[in-house]
Amino acid sequence: MTMSNTGGRRRPPTIHDVAREAGVSRGTVSRVLNGGHYVSPAAQEAVNAAIRRTGYVVNRHARSLITGRSDSVGFLLTEPQERFFEDPNFNVLLRGCTQALAAHDIPLLLMLAGTQDERRRITRYITAGHVDGVLLVSSHSGDPVAEELREAGVPLVACGKPIGLGSKVSYVAADDRDGARDMVRHLLSLGRRRIGVVTGPPDTPGGVERLAGYREVLAEAGVEADERLIASGDYSRASGEAGAERLLAQAPDMDAVFVASDLMAQGVLAALRRAGKRVPDDIAVGGFDDSPAATAATPALTTIRQPWDRISNEMVRVLLAQMGGEDPAAVILPTELVRRESA
C-alpha cells in the first residue's frame, strides 16, 4: 500500500506531489509537517494519508536552506583521540548522547579534532552553520576551540567544567569533589590512615576537584597530610602504574590509595601486584568512574560511579534548550560509591 506511484517515478516525492495527492496546497502540507497549527482536521487527515501513500519524506536540505538550521548536532572531541578511545567512559557518553538525540530525531555528527590543523578546519565547519549545536568533550583547559565557538555564538555544552572559560558556557559534570570525599571517607572507615592518591592532570576539573575532596576529608578526620602520598597521572593506565611505583617508593607504609580513574587504577593494581602487595589486604584501592575497567580489573574495583546516562541526557537537554534560545546553564550531578573487592 505504501510507495505506490504512477509509473516508474524514480525521483522521490516532493511536497508538491503530496499537496496534489491530498487536494490541498503546498502551504497546508508544510503546516501539517511543522506542527499542524491552523490546519482543519479534514485537511490534516488528507495530508497525512497522502504522505503515507506517497512515502514522502521531507528534504532536509531544502528545509535547512531556508530555515538556516541544520537539525543536527555535533559531538566534538578536541583531544588526542587515543585518550578518549582508550577510555570506556567515552563510549558510554557517546552512546547516551546519540540515543538522547535520536529521541528528538536529531542525527549526531561525530567530529574528531586531535591536531591543530583539524581543529581549525572543524571550527570553520561548525561556525559555517553545519550543525546547530555542539556537545564538547575536552577536559583540558586552554582549549581555543571552545572559546572560538562561544564567541561565534554556537550553542555549546561541555562535559565537565571547562577550566579556562568563564561562566558563559554550559556544562554538565558529576560532582567530582563530593565523589572523592565519599571514597576517602570509605577508606578511612576501613581503618586505613596512610591513604595515597593518584590524581588526574592539574589542568582538568577531575584532576583538581578529586584531589581537593581527598585533602578535605583527611583534614576533617585529623589525618596528617603527607605530600609523599600524592602522585599525579594523566588518566592513562600507564600513568597509574608509574604513579603507584612512585608512591610505593616514597611511602612504603601506605595502606590505601585513591586513584582518580579506573583506568589508572588498573595500572596501580598491576604495579602493586608486581611489588608483591595484596589488594585489599595490604593496600586498599579505590577507583573513580565505575567504567567497564572497574569490573574487568582483578580484584574488581571499588569505585565512584559517574552517572553517565544522566550526564549525557542532561547534556542533550541543556543543548536543545540553548538552541531554543535559553541561557547557558551548569548542571552538577551526584555520584555514588560502588563497593567491590578492592576496598
Added chain:
Amino acid sequence: MTMSNTGGRRRPPTIHDVAREAGVSRGTVSRVLNGGHYVSPAAQEAVNAAIRRTGYVVNRHARSLITGRSDSVGFLLTEPQERFFEDPNFNVLLRGCTQALAAHDIPLLLMLAGTQDERRRITRYITAGHVDGVLLVSSHSGDPVAEELREAGVPLVACGKPIGLGSKVSYVAADDRDGARDMVRHLLSLGRRRIGVVTGPPDTPGGVERLAGYREVLAEAGVEADERLIASGDYSRASGEAGAERLLAQAPDMDAVFVASDLMAQGVLAALRRAGKRVPDDIAVGGFDDSPAATAATPALTTIRQPWDRISNEMVRVLLAQMGGEDPAAVILPTELVRRESA
C-alpha cells in the same frame, strides 16, 4: 585582513558577494569552487582572493539541494549497542574511518540502530538520501537493513563478510581463517596438543572462519579432533568465562586454548585463575584482535592482530569508489601473530 566586510553584515557571505567582490559572475565563482575547469588564471586568482577576503564558505545545504548529494557518509551499527561499545575494536574502527573520511573533507554521521524500531527509522533516513553512502558494522547475518539498503541502491561497505547476503555487497575483512591457523600453529609449536577453542557465534564470519582455521591446522598436524575441546561464546567477556569453565569440566587435560576474541580471552583468564591454573605454564591462552584488552589482561595476551587501521582505510576507499560509480568489491587483509606472555 579576513572577514572584513562593509558595515556590520551579520549574514554570512554568499556566492553572490564573492562574485561582486571579484568582479566576475556567480557562474565563474561556482566553477572555481568545483575544480576550476574552464576558468582563466586571472579569474581564478581574483575569485580566490575574494573568497579569502570575504571569509566565504559554501553553503552545503544549497549545494545538496541541487546536486542531490549530501557529501556525508553514515557509520551504521545495527547491533545491540552494548556489544560494540564494550568491544575496543569498535573504537579503533570508528576512529580510523572518521580520519580517513576527514582527509576527503567528508563528515561522518554516527547512527545507532539497536532496536527494530530504530532500524526502520534509520533505514528511511538513509534511503531518503541524507547520506551518500554507509559504512556498515554488523557481524550477524540475517540483518534486514543491509539487504534493504542494497536494494535501495545505497553505496554500502560492510566490515566483515556479511554472511546472509550474496556477493553483491562490498566488504572489508581480516583473513580470519588464516589468523586462526597462525595461532593454532603457534600453540602447537609450543608443544601443546590438547588445544581447546572458544569460538564466536556461528552466524558471524569470525565465528565460522576462526573455528575452521583451528580445525584445519589440527587436522594437518595429525592431532586428534575432540568436540569436548570446543565451546562457543558471543565475543563478550562473560561468555569467555563460561566457555572456559565448560572446557575445563569437559577436558581437564587441556593444555592450551585459542579464544576467538581478546575480550573473551579476558574472561577465560579469569576462569582459569579461579580454577587455579597458571597461564601460560599450565594452559597457554591465545586471543584474537590485539585490542587494548590484550595488553590490559594479566598476563598480557598473545593474540592475532587485526589490521584495523588498514581495514578502516580500505572501507572508506571502497565506499568512495562505489559512490563514484564503481562496482562493489571485497577486500581481505592479512593478520599478524603478536607474541606476549600468555602463550
Added chain:
DNA sequence: TTCTCTACTGTGAACGCTCACAGAAGCATG
C-alpha cells in the same frame, strides 16, 4: 446590515547554489 475577529487556505517570493545554455572571444582551417 456591517464590521471585526478568528480559523483556515493558497500564492509568490525567497534561500544559495549548480547546471544547461548561449554567447564572446581567439585562433586555426576550409
Added chain:
DNA sequence: CATGCTTCTGTGAGCGTTCACAGTAGAGAA
C-alpha cells in the same frame, strides 16, 4: 572570408522547502 573549434564567461531557471502575506468563510458583536 566564412566556418569551425576551443576556451572562457554570464544569465536564467530551478532544486524543495518555508515564510510572509493576502484572501476566504463563518461567527459573533455593534
